[in-house]
Amino acid sequence: MGQSEEEREFLADLRRLGQFHRQYLDGELPQRKMARYLRVSPTTIGSWLRGHRIPQQQDTLASLVTMLHGEADRLGVAIPPAQGRLLEAETWRTRHQRIMRRRADAGGEQVQATQALMSLREQEAKARYAALQDKPRSLANWTPQQLGVHPAIRRIAPNEHDMFVLPRYFERRHDHVLREHLSTTAADGKTALVVLRGASCTGKTRTAYEAVRTCLPEWDLVFPKTVENLLALLAAGPLPANTVLWLNEAQNYLIGAMGEAAAASLRTQLEHSGPVVVIATLWTNYHRDLTETPAGAEDRFPHARALLNSVAPIDVPVAFTSQDLRALRTVAHDSRDSSLSIAARTSPNGAVAQTLAAGPQLVDHYERAELPPECFGKAIITAAMDAHRLGWAASLPAEFLKAAAPGYLTDDQRANATTDWFIQAINFARAKIKGVASALEQIPCSSGMGALPDQFRLADYLAHHARSTRWDLCPPASFWDAAGKHLPPIPDLSALARAAERRGRYRIAAVLAERAAAVDEPHGLYLLARARERSGDLISAEELYRLAADRGSARGLMEWAVIRENNGDLATAERLAQQAANAGDVLPLQRLAIHREKNGDQDGAERLARWAMKAGGDVVWSSLVGIRRSSDDVQGAERAAKAMADAGSPYKLADLWLRRRQAGDLERVEQLLAPLVHAGEARALMSLARQREVSGDLDDAVRLLQRAASQGNEAAQGNLALLYKASGDIEGALRLYGQLTALGSINGWTSLVRLTEESGDRQGAERLAREAADAGIPYGLSTLAGMRYKAGYQQLAEEMFRQAHSAGFLSNNMLTGLARRHRGDGNLKEAERLAREAVDSGDPQALRLLAELRVEAGDHTSAEQLMRYGLNADGSIAANSVS
Structure with a gap:
């Protein structure tokens, strides 16, 4: 039944009422407060x-x-006449x-028809799902x-009925975002994908469960246990x-032999009507791997990338903020929830979810x-950890763990092993920590009862x-x-073959690649071809590159083209490169x-x-500019840069403008800039503005920049x-930075905070920094903390650094930066403590700083030991040692 004009106007007035609330009352009367009074959820209030x-x-x-009207009167809000009718309760009644x-x-006339249609659809759904292992059922x-x-963790061993402890749930900011999204989807009748992204044990699954239970309590839920079951479910028709x-754990569906098929089927499901919600939880690193466009590498996840990039993920923070922790302790005390009390008391860095899941105790056990x-158990756990971090996501057979273990043990430990050591x-490794988790978990059978053996x-x-802790170590030979x-x-x-190759283990890389190639795995064929090429067997290498290309390896096709090029067969090389470009990969053309x-x-x-440019790749022109410039071929470089500019990528021309200007060839700069300035190209306007500024013509520089800025160029x-700012117009500068913050610009936030602080408004700077943090901008608090540190307020600055870190807004290299500050001040003990913390958090730069502190x-x-076992950023073995 469609909406009447009266209903549409009613909903429009509800939106106007919501706008009035957000504009005047939200600070004093938030949705959560209204929800408690009216006994509905905050998402329901938001939906209204x-x-x-x-x-x-x-x-x-x-x-x-009535509540909104009363709050407006209490706050003395001057209600515009046009909005006065929105606060008349009887009119709304x-x-x-x-x-x-x-x-x-109208509904009475449709009841019978609707009931018949629902009965028919229910019968059709039952028939479709009858043969499936995983079927929808009531939440x-x-x-x-x-x-x-x-x-969750518990204080004492429970009885059989209390084996699964679920503490009271504590809502945070991301919960409200998720619930609003679910309520909107349910109201709009659409099919929507929701991705919850976060690190291990941060509460992604609990967040999703609580949101579904709150917002969609009457819905059905289906949970396919394997990717095969998911494909069968989606093949049965629209949900x-x-x-x-x-x-x-959506990576288990999207990574692997059938991952792309699953992603493609999910994309098709999203095209159907709803309301239907697809909820996926995903580790941050897996989300990055699945969504990044590969640069010079084989594109393994095009469907998964298209699926995941279609929505903005909802991030579940690693840690609770200091404000969250204070509220949590109050809730835990009031509710007498022992699990929450323990977690609140033992999570000084805000890792509450991990503490609840016994993560730290599991690490301590290890x-x-x-x-x-016990050391034998630690050895097999470490072998599993190394396998996982180097790319092995599948289950691990017992034979592998047993054979890898000796390399992780000392001579004395191995000498004391008995026949039943494994x-x-x-x-x-299987011992339950706090009755919750074990280091090595068994794999359930895909159907039926029990676990897969060994x-x-x-x-x-x-x-x-x-x-975080073993990124700098290369596994032993036994691994x-x-x-x-x-x-x-x-x-x-x-x-694993690729990881071995990056660590200089070429022999084992060839062995692993050969085993993968034996089952025609494309990347295994490619890696084996590289090994053969490295050994000088170019004939075998070319054949393997050809096989890899035939099975879809873009890199195999590229290397095959390069071998043909090196052999003088230019026509075949070009044909292969063009074949790759037709398939959407321009890298071979660019390399040739x-x-x-x-x-x-x-x-x-x-x-x-x-x-290559016709196929969508203009990067090669950038390389041509660089090669020609380095050989002093100015005209050739300029010709290549113009080709890029004509295709809509003028940044290399901008580079040439800068070099011309540095050489004093200002007349040629003007000639290069003229057509693009006339067309309003932002980079050209900015470059000419810089030239005018250097020559002292500030008025024209401002005019040109205003023209570029009017296009939205940040x-x-x-x-x-x-x-x-340079001309003394601080208010104008603050206004522009404020406009940038509205666009979510990190530079805008940091500059606004910095300039406000420099202007003497310390309270305003701190307020802005915290607003930036609340908006998810990573450098709000940390920028201000750095300024306070330089001003001599070291204790205050460190507290702000810690607040930023606990809120998840401080990157690991900021810890390293803080360590360097202490080092510069002569506080070496504190510098080493912070450097070790940054190393534990996974910052490779901190390892070098720690080594320097040891020197x-x-x-x-x-x-020297620290640097000998460190890895460079590209994964190769570090060659430097500290003397």
């Missing part, structure tokens, strides 16, 4: 005030309007009564444990309305195992811990040998163009570059603000 739906009860609506009466009259029939929610598709027989190791999976929290002999030839084996350029064939290079707005302390041996 955004005009998404009409309240069912007129008394509730009248109470809401009358309008609501008319709409409900009309709905009842009330699902337990949080079945959906993957971690049980029924009012269904939640639950994809906990780290303290130094003597037999059984002892498995028992240690197959294990590493606990999520330990996998996360390994990436690589065990991988070559006992890991099955699946795509993950190619990831650069090869021709370096061999002196400029015409051939430019011809291939034009082909860099131009920032440069214009700097000119205002300054006279501990050269420890410093």
